[in-house]
Amino acid sequence: MEEQPGLSDQYRMSSPWPVFVALGLALSEIGVFIGLFPVAVFGLILFGGSIAGILTESGYATRPWPTLVGVGVLLVLLAALVAVLQLPTSAFTLANVGEGPLFTRLVAVVVAGAVMVAMGGAGSVVEQTKV
């Protein structure tokens, strides 16, 4: 197990992240597919945040912030791609948020992505100013 260190030297066989990765994925799916805007946004943030956390903990990344930004950008791009391929340009209006079933879901994904980018950016800045 030495090559698989856990969160700390004390608890080598424990990690707090898997539960939250799973919960984040479950909430994201419910939010996006059932069309519950807040659940989709928070679920995706939890999912992305936990991925950043678990990758950092297991040593695949040195800091969580770039991963968080990466997941956020990926989500925004994915949502934009689906929107461009599937929706007419006339659907891209503020009034359509909450009306068009696909558009609203995509907006939720974009919002979650943007929040993650912001969180990752802020985290990075705060960390650097501390040092």
Next chain:
Amino acid sequence: MAAGDLVLTGLMAVLLVGIAALLTRIENWRSYTPLAGGGTATGETVIHREKPAGIVRWLTTVDHKDIGILYGVYAVIAFAVGGIMAMLIRLQLVTPGGALLGANAYNSILTSHGITMLFLFGTPIIAAFANYFIPLLIGADDMAFPRINAIAFWLLPPAALLIWAGFFLAPVTENMIEPAQTAWTMYTPLSVEQTNPGVDLMLLGLHLSGVAATMGAINFIATIFTERDDDVSWANLDIFSWTILTQSALILFAFPLLGSAIVMLLLDRNLATTFFAVEGGGPLLWQHLFWFFGHPEVYILVLPPMGLVSLILPKFAGRKLFGFKFVVYSTLAIGVLSFGVWAHHMFSTGMDPRLRASFMAVSLAIAIPSAVKTFNWITTMWNGRLRLTTPMLFCIGFISNFIIGGVTGVFLAAIPVDLILHDTYYVVGHFHYIVMGAIGFAAFAGIYYWFPVFTGRMYQRTLGKAHFWLSMVGTNLTFFAMLALGYLGMPRRYATYQFDGAIAPLAQVETYHLLATAGALILFVGQLIFVWNVVQSWLEGPKVEDGDPWNLERDGMLDREFQWFDRKLETTVTDGGEEEEQSALTGARSDD
């Protein structure tokens, strides 16, 4: 809408803040840095635990043995839920008019019974054995990806809640959200047209369980390929690991397809796509996609139990598994052939007869490797020194039930027979002989065989035997009656059967339904005894002090997991301490 959204937003925000706070607390674990060797500057010994205590240990564990136990507990709870649903179904059918439930409630329970038993009991109970014992059997410290292992497990509780969501939400939403009534096969157009949001929730739950199974499978493949001890080669890899490896490969090809098909169905239901609409791909497309997953799923569920029987049976026959190589080859052959038989579920759909004939041929061919295994089990016992312990009884019961379930399957694979028996209770009897009579029995064999290893205690032997005999009699009474009901023409999935005497002889049908219900009651009593035995023995059973509780050393059949168990007992006794303290005090490996 605004108020509802506001409440949801608030709830989610509280949840997120709570999680962040919790994580900050747990981050404090980092600050603890014991000195190397477990000693302090003053010479005192620090108790070095690898996991936090209490419930947090179970929520955060990435230890394969803990995750195995979590899977096991989860599967047994799902088995209890699915079993109670089965009892409701059987009690409903004691009278032709239905004794208990309305048609909608019956359909809901029927749907959930199937999905619960296959996805929430079947796959997880296999994962329980595999998680706990594969690393021990191949001499690995842990799974290749311990965290992914934990993620895969933790996807399952939300999956179960979503699959059962309709039952919880119907009373509070005034039946706006009801349990799905699609049957476990979710055939279109029915599953697209049921507007009930409970169907969406059930589909999402199924999707999550599929993601979990796929993650687990990738982990097992990586573990068996890369984490084997130096002296475990492909030539001497144990039979259970072979079946798990094959099963994982099947999962890798089958489950992502189910996931995609479910997403397509969700899109058809919610976003007006036409994958399964007449103007799009057509309703039959669903059946092709579903069964391309669904038939390999049968082997995903049955191969590891076959591995368990192949592993356990020789131990109590005093002989090595007869034709080990051919059992491995037949496992691989079944794995490959399982992807070429799916349309035998669709013989009566009006598909091209030439295609139909080819699917019949492959379906009949798959009986050959299955029979190879069966004959190898029988020849292993032949002239052996049989010890009829509870795990052995369940193995023999497995073979007996598998033969009946298998032979009825061969009949169904023949197109002319299938056209008559399709959608009757014959099919239900056939596959229950496999899923309960074989898969269930092998799971029980595994639980009893390894009970000393994962509990450190012995179960109560008399209760174990009572459990076996009640299960054996109950299974055969229930499901043989179903085969007879099928011959009488009783259609499956009906909530009532007050039909015209010209369709089926009503008096006989009722009698066989009564027999099936009586059998189910016997089964139910058997499972109550099982639960009592496991719980009480785990808490109060006599502690096992011998690392070889089955006396396997005599025949040279003490496998690595029992050798590990023996080492664990010895280090505990030598040191006189608790098991968790060992790693720091003796520098023993962390999986001790």
